Structures are given as C-alpha cells and as structure tokens.
Amino acid sequence: MRPENISKIAECLKKLGYEELTSIQHESLRHIFRGKNTVIIAPTGSGKTEAAMFPVMLKISTKKTEPISAIYITPLRALNRDLERRLKEIAACFELRVAVRHGDTPSSLRKQLSRNPPHILITTPESLNYILLDDALREKLRNLEFIIIDEYREILESKRGALLLTVLNLVEKILGKRVVKIALAATLSNIDLAVKMLSLDGDVVVIKDPGLRALKVDIIDPVECTSEECKCISESTGNPTLAARINTILELARKHQHILVFTNTRSLAESLNYLLRQLDRIHGLIVEVHHGSLSKHHRESVEKAFRERGINILVATSSLELGIDIGHVNHVVQYMSPRQVVRLVQRVGRSRHRIGDISEGTIIVTNNILHKLEAEVLVERALRGDLEKECVVEKPLDVLAYAVALYVALNPSGVHREEIFETIKKSTLYSNLERDEYFKVLDFLVYTRVLEARGDILKPTKKTRLYLYTTSMIPSSREVNVIDISSDRKIGTLDEEYVVLNISPGDKLVLAGRSWSVLSYDEREAKLYVEPVSTEFSEAFIPHWEGENIPVEYTTAIMVAEKLRSLKNSGGEVPGEVLEQIRDLGDNETIYVDYIEDLRMIIVNVFGGSRVNSAIRDVLRYVLRSLFPYIRFEIHSTPYAIVIRFIGSINRRIIDQLFNAVKELDKYMSPEIIGLVANSSNTLLWRIYQVGQRFSAISPGAPVSRKILEAFTTTV
Numbered sequence: 047m048r049p050e051n052i053s054k055i056a057e058c059l060k061k062l063g064y065e066e067l068t069s070i071q072h073e074s075l076r077h078i079f080r081g082k083n084t085v086i087i088a089p090t091g092s093g094k095t096e097a098a099m100f101p102v103m104l105k106i107s108t109k110k111t112e113p114i115s116a117i118y119i120t121p122l123r124a125l126n127r128d129l130e131r132r133l134k135e136i137a138a139c140f141e142l143r144v145a146v147r148h149g150d151t152p153s154s155l156r157k158q159l160s161r162n163p164p165h166i167l168i169t170t171p172e173s174l175n176y177i178l179l180d181d182a183l184r185e186k187l188r189n190l191e192f193i194i195i196d197e198y199r200e201i202l203e204s205k206r207g208a209l210l211l212t213v214l215n216l217v218e219k220i221l222g223k224r225v226v227k228i229a230l231a232a233t234l235s236n237i238d239l240a241v242k243m244l245s246l247d248g249d250v251v252v253i254k255d256p257g258l259r260a261l262k263v264d265i266i267d268p269v270e271c272t273s274e275e276c277k278c279i280s281e282s283t284g285n286p287t288l289a290a291r292i293n294t295i296l297e298l299a300r301k302h303q304h305i306l307v308f309t310n311t312r313s314l315a316e317s318l319n320y321l322l323r324q325l326d327r328i329h330g331l332i333v334e335v336h337h338g339s340l341s342k343h344h345r346e347s348v349e350k351a352f353r354e355r356g357i358n359i360l361v362a363t364s365s366l367e368l369g370i371d372i373g374h375v376n377h378v379v380q381y382m383s384p385r386q387v388v389r390l391v392q393r394v395g396r397s398r399h400r401i402g403d404i405s406e407g408t409i410i411v412t413n414n415i416l417h418k419l420e421a422e423v424l425v426e427r428a429l430r431g432d433l434e435k436e437c438v439v440e441k442p443l444d445v446l447a448y449a450v451a452l453y454v455a456l457n458p459s460g461v462h463r464e465e466i467f468e469t470i471k472k473s474t475l476y477s478n479l480e481r482d483e484y485f486k487v488l489d490f491l492v493y494t495r496v497l498e499a500r501g502d503i504l505k506p507t508k509k510t511r512l513y514l515y516t517t518s519m520i521p522s523s524r525e526v527n528v529i530d531i532s533s534d535r536k537i538g539t540l541d542e543e544y545v546v547l548n549i550s551p552g553d554k555l556v557l558a559g560r561s562w563s564v565l566s567y568d569e570r571e572a573k574l575y576v577e578p579v580s581t582e583f584s585e586a587f588i589p590h591w592e593g594e595n596i597p598v599e600y601t602t603a604i605m606v607a608e609k610l611r612s613l614k615n616s617g618g619e620v621p622g623e624v625l626e627q628i629r630d631l632g633d634n635e636t637i638y639v640d641y642i643e644d645l646r647m648i649i650v651n652v653f654g655g656s657r658v659n660s661a662i663r664d665v666l667r668y669v670l671r672s673l674f675p676y677i678r679f680e681i682h683s684t685p686y687a688i689v690i691r692f693i694g695s696i697n698r699r700i701i702d703q704l705f706n707a708v709k710e711l712d713k714y715m716s717p718e719i720i721g722l723v724a725n726s727s728n729t730l731l732w733r734i735y736q737v738g739q740r741f742s743a744i745s746p747g748a749p750v751s752r753k754i755l756e757a758f759t760t761t762v
Contacts (some may be wrong), residue, residue: 047554048607055104055139055140057346057731058139059136059139062136062139064119066708067100068092068097068254069255069256070086070088070092070093070094070097070101070253070254070648071096071097073095073097073253074086074098074100074101074253075097075100075101075104075206076694077104077251077253078101078105078192078226078228079100079101079104080131081226082226082249082251083226083227083228083244083245083249083250083251084098084226084227084228084229084250084251084252084253085198085228085229085231085234085237085240085241085244085250085251085252085253086228086229086231086253086254087097087232087233087234087237087254087255088232088250088253088254088255089232089233089252089255089395089405090232090392090395090396090398091395091403092255093336093527094230094456095132095133095196095230095347096136096740097131097230098194098215098228098230099118099133099166099194100136100352101563102116102166102192102194102228103137103140103142103166104140105142105192106142106165106166106191106192107140107142109320110193111191111650112162112164112189112291113143113163113165113186113189114163114165114167114183114186114187114189114301115165115166115189115190115191115192115702116165116166116167116188116190116191116192116193116194117166117167117169117174117177117190117192117194118133118166118168118169118194118196119168119169119170119171119193119194119195119196119210119690120168120169120170120175120196120197121170121171121196121197121200121201121204121206121368122170122197122365122368122370123148123342123740125183125196125368125370126146126168126169126170127146127160127346128349128370129146129168129196130144130145130146130168133166133168137165137166137501139292142164142165142166142371143166144166144168144438145159145163145164145165145166145167145168145756146167146168146169147167147169147173147177148161148169148170148172148173156180157560157730159188159308160180160182160183161184163183165225171201171206171207171209171210171519172518172519172520173207173212173566174210175209175218175452175514176211176515178213178217178220178452178456179455179456179511179514179515179603184246184456187217187221188221189324190217190223190225191225191226191424192225192226192227192228193214193217193225193226193227193228194227194228194229194230194602195210195227195228195230195244196230196233197230197231197232197368198229198230198231198240198244198367198536199231199232199233199388199436200437200506201229202240202243202438203240203436203437204440204519205439205442205444205445205519206518206519206520207588208438208439208442208445208475208519208577209445209448209449209519211244211473211475212445212446212470212473212475212476213449214227214451215246215469215470215472215473216449216452216453216469219469220380220453220456220457227244227245229244232391232392232395233388233392233433234433234436235390235433235434235435235436236435236436236466236637237252237287239436239438240436240715243438243473243474243475245470246473253310254431254577254755256434257510260404260727261391261394261395261404261406261407261429262404262405262406262407262408263390263394263406263407263408263409263425263428264408264409265409265411265418265421265425266294266409266410266411267407267410267411267412267413268287268289268290268291268293268294268410269290269413270286270287270290270542271286271290271293273293275293275296276289276290276293277289279292279293280570281305282324283321287390287413287469288321290635291381291410291412291739292318292321293379294408294410295307295318295322295359295379295410296322296331298377298379298408298698299331299358299359299518300303300331301377302376302377302574303355303358303376304352304355304357304374304375304376305356305358305359305375305376305377305378305379306360306362306372306375306377306378306379306393306396306397307359307360307361307362307378307379307380307381308362308363308364308366308367308378308379308380308381308384308393308660309361309362309363309382310336310363310382310384310385310548310595311363311595312337312339312363312597312706313363314335314381314382315335315336315337315362315363316335317379318361319333319334319335322359322361324408329359331359332356332357332358332359333358333360333361334348334351334352334357334359334360335348335360335361336348336349336360336361336362336363336365337362337363337365338363338365345365347462348360349370349372352372353372362373366396366398367389367392367393368392372396373545374396374398375396375397375398376398376406377397377406377407377713378393378396378397378405378406378407378408379407379408379409379410379630380393380394380396380407380410381409381410381723382407382409382410382411382412382420383409383411383417383420383421384409384424384596385420385422385596385597385598385602385685386424386434386596386597386598386599386602387424387427387428387432387433387434387602388433388434389596390407390409390424390425390428391428391433393407394406394407394428406596409425415610415624415627415628415631416572416606416610416631416686419606419609419610420598420602420606420685423602423606423609424529424602426605427602427605434599434602436602438475440475440478441475441476441478441479441483442475442622443483443486443487443544444468444519444737444740444741445740446476446479446484446487446721447487447490447491447496447740447741448514448517448519448740449470450466450470450488450491450497450504451491451496451497451506451513451514452464452486453469454466454497454504454505454506454507454510455511455514456512458505458506459505460500460503460504460505461503461504461505462502462504463485463488463499463502463503463504463505464502466504467469467479467481467484469499470484472522476762480759488504490741494509494513494742494743495507495509495754496509496742497510498512498614506578512741516742516745516746517739517741517742518739518746519740520741521735521736521740521746522746523541523542524542524545524572524740525539525540525541525542525572526539526540526541526542526545526567526572526573526574527539527572527573527574528540528557528562528573528574528576529573529574529575529576530562530575530576530577530578531565531575531576531577532578536561537557537558537562537576538557538558540557540574540589542572542750543732544589544734544757545567545574546750546751546752547728547731547752548587548680548728549564549567549574549587550564551564551565551566551567552564553587553589554581554585554586554587554693555576555581555586555587556586556587556588556589557576557589560578561576561578561579561581562576562577562579562584563576563577563578563579564576565577569749569750569751570749572710572749580659581687585693585694586693587680587693588680588691595656597656597657597685598655598656598657598685599638599655599656600654600655600658602655602656602685603653603655603658603685604634604653604655605685606686607632607633607634607651607653608633608634609689610628610631610633610634610653611633611634611635611710613625613628614628614633614735630651631651632636632651632653633653634653637652637708638650638651639651639652639704639705639708641701643693646691646692646696647690647691647692648701648704649664649687649688649689649690649692649694650666650687650688650689650690650708651686651687652686652688653673653686654685655685655696656683656685659683659684659685659686660729661681661723662683662688662711663681663682663688663721664723664724664726664727665711666681666688666690666704666707666708667681667706667726667727668702668705668709668713668714668722668726669703669704670690670700670703671726673703674700674703677692677694677696677700678692678693678694679691679692679693690704703723725759726749730759731752731755731756731759732755734755734758734759735750735755735758738758743758
C-alpha cells in the first residue's frame with residue numbers, strides 16, 4: 047500500500063477519535079498482519095475490537111482481497127447491530143464494506159448479500175451454518191482470510207460455541223486453505239485451553255492487556271431508612287428494607303447522573319424497574335429496563351437513549367453485560383450478589399468505559415449474612431484477578447451429530463466416514479473421541495434418515511437440510527400458563543421444566559398468594575388447569591425452580607464458609623446480631639442439619655456451591671424415595687444448602703435416616719450408586735429433553751411429558 051494511502055487512512059481514523067494506537071493494538075497489528083492466529087484478552091472498553099479489526103482491514107485493503115474476506119462472529123444479535131454501526135465507520139476509512147447476516151435478516155437483504163457481498167460479514171454462530179449451506183455465499187467464502195470470534199469465553203462454555211469451533215475446523219478443510227482465527231475476550235483464566243480450542247496446530251499468539259483494569263467496588267447493606275425521603279418510599283412499598291435499597295439506588299443515580307443497574311434475573315429487573323418508575327416523577331429521574339425478552343425496537347431505543355444521556359437509571363440483566371455500546375456509564379450498581387467473579391468484572395467493567403479509567407461499582411445486598419460474605423469473596427477474588435475456570439464439555443455427541451451432518455451436506459457426492467473421524471479427532475474438543483462413540487452417532491443419523499450410508503460413504507438425504515435448519519444448540523423451553531378453571535383466568539406462569547417434572551393432578555400448590563388444586567396439564571397448549579382450594583400450608587407445594595439463577599462456583603462457596611468460620615471464632619469482635627445469624631450455620635469444616643418442625647422442613651447447610659449441592663440434592667432425593675416411597679416431599683438446592691419440605695405428616699425415623707445419609711455421603715459416591723442417582727434425577731430427565739432437541743429426536747416446542755422423558759432414559 048502506498049504511503050499516501052496509509053496517511054489517508056490514519057487521518058480518517060483520527061476523525062473518528064483514534065488519535066493513536068494502544069499497546070495491545072500495536073502488538074496485534076504486528077501479529078495479525080503477518081497472519082498469526084491470535085487471542086486478545088483485554089477488559090471492556092480497552093479497544094480490543096479495534097485491535098483485531100485494524101490489522102484485518104489493513105490486510106484486506108492492502109491485498110485488495112475480494113469479498114467475503116472476513117467473518118466476525120458474535121454470540122448475540124444485539125452485538126451484531128452495535129458492531130455493524132461501529133465497524134462501518136472504521137471500514138469506510140479503508141474503503142471496505144460491512145454487512146450483517148443473522149436470523150432476523152429479511153430475505154430481500156439476504157439476496158442482496160449474495161449479489162453484492164461485503165468484505166466483512168458480521169454474523170452469529172447459528173447463521174454461519176446457514177451461510178455455509180447457501181451455495182452462492184459459500185462460493186464467496188473462497189476469498190475468506192480471517193475469522194474473528196467475539197466474547198470468546200461465552201463461546202468456550204456453551205454447546206453452540208463447541209459447534210462453532212468444530213465447524214470452523216471443518217471450514218478450513220472445505221475451503222482447502224488456512225484461515226487466520228482471532229478470538230477476543232474480556233476475561234480468560236484457562237488460557238492454554240483457549241489456545242488449543244482455537245487452532246488445531248496450537249500456533250496462537252496471546253496478547254494480554256498488561257494490567258488489570260482497576261476496580262473500585264463498594265458493598266452496601268441498607269437496612270433502614272434514615273431520611274424523610276426514604277421513609278416516604280417505605281410507606282409506598284410497605285417494606286422498610288426494600289425502601290432503603292431503592293433509596294440507595296436513587297441516591298447513586300443523583301450522584302452519578304447515569305447509572306447501570308444489573309440484576310441476575312429478568313423478573314427482578316422488571317420488579318425493580320416498576321418500583322423505581324413509581325418514584326421517577328417525584329425525583330426527576332428517567333428509568334428504563336433492558337433484557338432479552340423485550341422487543342428489538344425497545345432494546346435499541348433504550349440503548350440509543352442511554353448513549354445520548356437521556357436515561358438516568360437503566361435496569362438490565364446480562365443483556366448489557368457484554369460489549370453493546372451504550373456510551374459512557376458513570377457508575378454500575380449490582381443489585382444482589384452477582385454470584386460469579388467473571389460477572390462482577392464484566393458488569394462493573396462497563397463503568398467509566400474508557401482506557402485508563404477506574405471502573406466503579408456498588409453491590410447492594412440484603413441483610414443476609416451469606417449474601418454479604420459472598421459479595422465480599424467475589425470482590426476480593428476480582429481484585430486479585432482470580433476468575434472462575436472456563437468449563438468446557440468434552441466430546442459432546444449432540445454437537446458432533448450436527449457437525450457431521452453439516453460436513454456431509456457440503457459434500458453431496460459423499461464423504462468417507464474415516465475422513466470425517468480423522469478430521470474431527472484433530473480438535474482438542476474431540477481428541478478423546480472413541481471410534482465406537484463416533485459410529486453410534488453415525489448409526490443414529492442414518493437410522494433417522496438424516497444421512498444415508500453406502501458402505502463407508504456418507505451422503506446427504508432429503509432430510510439433511512431440514513435437520514440442519516430446524517436443529518439448534520439452544521434448546522427451547524416454554525412458559526406454562528396457570529389457569530383458574532372456574533373463571534378461565536390466568537393467575538401466573540411456571541417454567542415448563544418445573545411443571546413436567548414436579549406437578550401431578552391432585553397436587554396442591556401456592557401461587558399468587560393462594561392455594562390451588564391441580565386438575566390437569568394440557569401439554570400441547572402448555573396450560574396448567576387449577577381450582578381454588580382451602581388447605582393447610584404444610585399440604586401445599588411452593589413452586590421453586592432455578593430458572594435464570596447464575597451458578598456459584600465451589601471455590602467461592604468454600605471461601606464464604608471460611609469467612610463464616612472466622613467470624614464464629616472472632617469472639618466479642620462481631621456484633622451480637624451477626625453472631626445470632628451465624629450460630630446455626632455450618633462452615634468449611636461442619637455440615638449442619640436443622641429440622642424446623644412447624645414447617646416440616648429439613649435444611650442441610652453445606653457449602654458446596656451450585657453444582658456440588660445439586661448433586662447432593664439428587665442423592666438425598668434418591669435415598670428418601672428408596673427408603674420411603676410413599677412420602678411426598680419437595681427438595682431444592684442453593685449454593686449453601688439443600689432444603690427438603692415434607693407434604694403431610696413426618697415421623698422421627700425419616701429425620702434420622704436423612705441425618706444418617708448426610709453423615710454417610712461418601713457411601714453414595716461410588717460409580718454404581720451415582721449411576722442410580724443420576725438415572726432417577728429430574729436433572730437427567732431435563733438434560734435428556736435438551737439433548738433430544740439437539741439430536742432432533744424431540745422437535746422444539748413439541749409437547750413433552752415426564753413419561754416421554756423417562757422413556758428416553760433407556761437410550762442413555
């Protein structure tokens with residue numbers, strides 16, 4: 047490229063605000079321009095998108111590569127919208143075209159993309175598969191030089207990410223050329239694994255921001271109202287501690303003008319938004335909400351309004367945790383513990399979203415000692431850079447089935463099954479794949495007529511593309527409407543998972559503050575019919591399900607337990623009310639079992655984190671069902687406890703047996719017992735439902751019952 051052209055590009059970029067390159071942008075320019083696979087790890091707002099795209103665009107412009115020259119993959123459509131706007135501005139400096147292709151792209155624009163493809167195509171993991179299946183667009187991929195993967199940590203930890211990385215390895219074989227792969231992440235703890243997953247040969251340059259973004263996080267536990275204003279809010283809500291938390295958010299908004307408030311669930315985001323909006327007229331603050339269930343139009347308008355400083359308080363879920371550009375955030379509030387260090391770093395990292403700034407945030411917790419200690423542990427780990435390890439599922443067979451079908455579809459004349467096996471085995475994800483596992487997947491695809499086998503040659507069938515277009519690595523699940531049959535009125539909603547696995551006709555449940563008797567469940571319409579009933583509290587189920595809850599890591603739970611033990615041993619240094627809270631709690635050395643007679647409830651206080659405690663929950667469920675098949679109970683787990691509530695009467699023998707089971711947990715950890723526990727657990731049944739969808743054995747949105755799922759257990 048001529049020097050005058052370089053100067054012209056530099057001047058253009060300066061007009062966009064890029065006065066000079068950052069250290070990671072300098073380093074990435076050197077490596078990516080030379081064709082090196084690269085992982086860039088840098089905090090939100092550090093310019094890592096530009097670190098990838100400046101050298102990519104410069105190389106395409108220098109070589110005058112024909113479209114499609116680069117594909118930029120993000121896990122969220124919302125990120126695609128935001129990226130298109132930003133990258134078009136930058137690409138104009140290099141005289142390159144940028145476009146988006148995802149599931150919402152109208153057919154007219156898709157045809158236009160085929161006729162006049164862009165140099166850089168922004169898409170999602172799923173849409174990449176459809177692009178490969180599009181004959182016209184696939185032909186344009188012969189020019190492909192770069193693949194950029196955004197939010198790489200999200201990709202590593204999901205089945206859709208596993209499919210993407212598997213497909214990318216196959217793409218190189220299909221194209222018959224090496225493609226430079228660039229992965230971007232705000233946080234990565236297992237860098238060796240991330241490198242191996244990106245490239246078959248492991249030839250990857252890792253560029254890491256030399257310093258952690260400075261964080262300043264306060265933890266606040268507002269327990270009472272002290273101002274007249276807060277007392278007014280208390281009268282409005284009828285809950286003094288809730289009023290104190292709401293008032294804290296309002297005070298932070300007045301101080302910082304534009305704040306982002308994160309919650310862990312959509313329902314909590316809506317509740318908080320509702321409460322704040324009741325007060326916004328009084329306080330002159332503009333409040334809005336943003337989450338994945340809201341319309342695209344609403345989300346885009348809210349993002350734009352916040353960027354333009356037209357919103358003071360924006361309540362959001364993980365929908366704004368990633369890199370969507372919403373402009374300068376003065377302060378981040380996390381409402382309740384974020385439950386994970388990675389979430390805390392990502393969310394607080396959205397504040398003061400500029401290079402060199404200190405990210406500031408506040409965690410507002412309840413007067414629950416475990417919530418407070420968890421928040422403290424997460425902040426301490428964040429300041430040390432001690433992040434949760436990425437969790438990658440090894441050799442997922444549902445992902446393998448889709449990848450094999452896609453590869454065969456792209457080779458209609460047929461592919462030898464050994465060729466696919468040898469190609470797949472090269473990847474880190476499938477390095478331990480056994481031949482018999484692979485052949486069982488092939489047998490299933492042939493049995494369901496997704497593929498045809500002629501000896502060792504696999505060929506596509508009429509059903510292959512239907513399978514590829516209708517199967518998703520994101521399993522669907524429905525909300526069940528609960529209907530009062532006497533008035534035909536909707537009284538609430540429950541998760542399909544909870545209804546299918548836990549509810550039967552005749553059960554009594556509590557919803558909307560009343561007791562109801564379950565009459566029937568319409569699987570096709572996803573409606574649970576109930577009628578009002580007068581019953582004792584101890585005779586009714588209280589719906590409980592994990593839903594959107596973020597899992598807490600074992601390490602975090604143990605550190606909370608250690609803090610708790612330290613408090614117990616600190617003597618008179620701890621206030622009496624705190625000692626009262628922790629007196630009957632376990633710690634890192636002790637499991638407490640507490641029986642609350644009035645509620646017919648047993649609480650097993652064990653600090654195992656979400657996954658360990660869900661396993662203990664399933665063991666205890668198995669023990670109770672094996673020893674006492676006729677008793678009725680509900681059981682659920684939290685990161686710090688397993689809660690069992692009995693429906694109806696309970697005798698001392700049941701309590702003693704459960705206590706013994708907790709003392710002898712090791713006895714139930716043999717592979718044989720664990721197998722029996724797993725086969726009898728609700729967790730397995732719902733996992734079968736999800737995997738069944740990925741294998742296309744169960745159609746998305748199809749009616750499902752417990753009996754159907756139990757029938758599938760014989761196939762595991």
